Amino acid sequence: MPLSHPVRFALYLTAVIAVTLIHDPRVLLLVLAGLLLLSGSGRPALLLRAGRPVLWILLLLSSGILFMGWLTGQPVLGALLLINLRVVVLALLTAWMVRDVDLDLALARWPRARRWLVIVRGQVQLFRRLAQDYRCAQKSRTVVAPTLHQRYLGSAAIGLAALDKGVHNAEMVTQAMRSRGALHD
Amino acid sequence: MHIPDGLISPQTYLPALAVAVPLWWWAARAFTRQVGDEALPRLAVFTALAFVLSSLMLPLPGGTSGHAIGVGLLALVFGPWVAFLAYTLVLVLQALVMGAGGITALPVNALAMGFIGAWTAYLLFHLLRHVQADFAVLAAVFISILFSALLVALVLGLQPLIAQGPDGSPRFFPFGWSVTLPAILLPHLFIGLAEAALTLLIWRHARRRCWIPATSGREI
Numbered sequence: 001m002p003l004s005h006p007v008r009f010a011l012y013l014t015a016v017i018a019v020t021l022i023h024d025p026r027v028l029l030l031v032l033a034g035l036l037l038l039s040g041s042g043r044p045a046l047l048l049r050a051g052r053p054v055l056w057i058l059l060l061l062s063s064g065i066l067f068m069g070w071l072t073g074q075p076v077l078g079a080l081l082l083i084n085l086r087v088v089v090l091a092l093l094t095a096w097m098v099r100d101v102d103l104d105l106a107l108a109r110w111p112r113a114r115r116w117l118v119i120v121r122g123q124v125q126l127f128r129r130l131a132q133d134y135r136c137a138q139k140s141r142t143v144v145a146p147t148l149h150q151r152y153l154g155s156a157a158i159g160l161a162a163l164d165k166g167v168h169n170a171e172m173v174t175q176a177m178r179s180r181g182a183l184h185d
Numbered sequence: 186m187h188i189p190d191g192l193i194s195p196q197t198y199l200p201a202l203a204v205a206v207p208l209w210w211w212a213a214r215a216f217t218r219q220v221g222d223e224a225l226p227r228l229a230v231f232t233a234l235a236f237v238l239s240s241l242m243l244p245l246p247g248g249t250s251g252h253a254i255g256v257g258l259l260a261l262v263f264g265p266w267v268a269f270l271a272y273t274l275v276l277v278l279q280a281l282v283m284g285a286g287g288i289t290a291l292p293v294n295a296l297a298m299g300f301i302g303a304w305t306a307y308l309l310f311h312l313l314r315h316v317q318a319d320f321a322v323l324a325a326v327f328i329s330i331l332f333s334a335l336l337v338a339l340v341l342g343l344q345p346l347i348a349q350g351p352d353g354s355p356r357f358f359p360f361g362w363s364v365t366l367p368a369i370l371l372p373h374l375f376i377g378l379a380e381a382a383l384t385l386l387i388w389r390h391a392r393r394r395c396w397i398p399a400t401s402g403r404e405i
Contacts, residue, residue: 012288013288016190016287016288016289017195017289019191020191020193020194020195020198020289021195023350023356049284050284052284053189053283053284053285054189054284057189061192061358061359064359064360064364065359068359068360076354078350078352078354079350079354079355079356079359082356083191083192083355083357083358083359086191087189087190087191087192089191090189090190090191090287090289091189091190091191091284091287094190094280094281094284094287094288095284097281098281098282103281115225117274117278121278122229124233124236124237124278126233128237131237156386159386159387160386160387160390163230163234163387163390164394166230166233166234167226167227167230167394167396170225170226170227170229170230171226171227173226174225174226
């Protein structure tokens, strides 16, 4: 029987805390293997999604640990493996949760939080789309690349216009929700 | 300056959670009192703006990342409690959508950036606004970012002292304050200046549009 979304979300939270209590790299390696096995199809995409945000931080941390080990002459392999594996396991858990848990359903008991989440997500998409539109429009209008000063001025103008548009759109959404009785909780 | 999951020990994030939960509860009460349905769209837009600002990240050697925050702007427009709650939502979304920050690091990130950042910006602005309003915005945002960065650097640098294996090897973040303080604070001097200028631009726009209520304590 498939688990409900609130239960999946609760399991994710429990697993995240449990992983921070494991300090043996071999156990973490087993957990990583288990997660990859259980996560079903689309494992490479999931691993990529999990690895991308933490890659640079792990590279910087690992080089720092290796450098410190070289300076002090102490073995650092255990700490290196432990920290890297833990961060990757936690990132993989989060990526899996994002893929397989519908947060709208998981937050069904908290309608205000759910509504806020929906509006903010909508606005984030709107800002991204406006920024993309602006970049494309500017590229198509100019033969040479704009100077830094022009880019700053253009970004400020589009940013404030996006803010106005965002507020207007969000007000429209709220009015639509109110007219459908969604704000009477 | 997000701390990712896996670098903070339970000795740190569990007490931070115990501090953050009552503050979130109190902030939720303030939110219900202060934010009516008519202000919710504006809050959502500013929350989204904070999300976009803090999504442009640069990894720093101190085990965290450098980016604008946007919480100062939220605090100046909506007050510190609402800003704290809104920024917590930004952090949750970033953890879940982009994998930046994380669930175990959430209480520390929320307290450092959301709570300390919002309250520092709010209090400094109200302290300095009688001198000159624009200067007050710039100073409040700049110093609030430095305070948040300082707290993140202190928490990260504490990890090797409180979470070690039997052989003394670090179990979580491995570097002490001699690394974290300069690695995190120095880049945030520049980030703070840029964000202060950006906040001033948007704050002036918000004031022109009358989005900052004239009757509340949040106006100039």
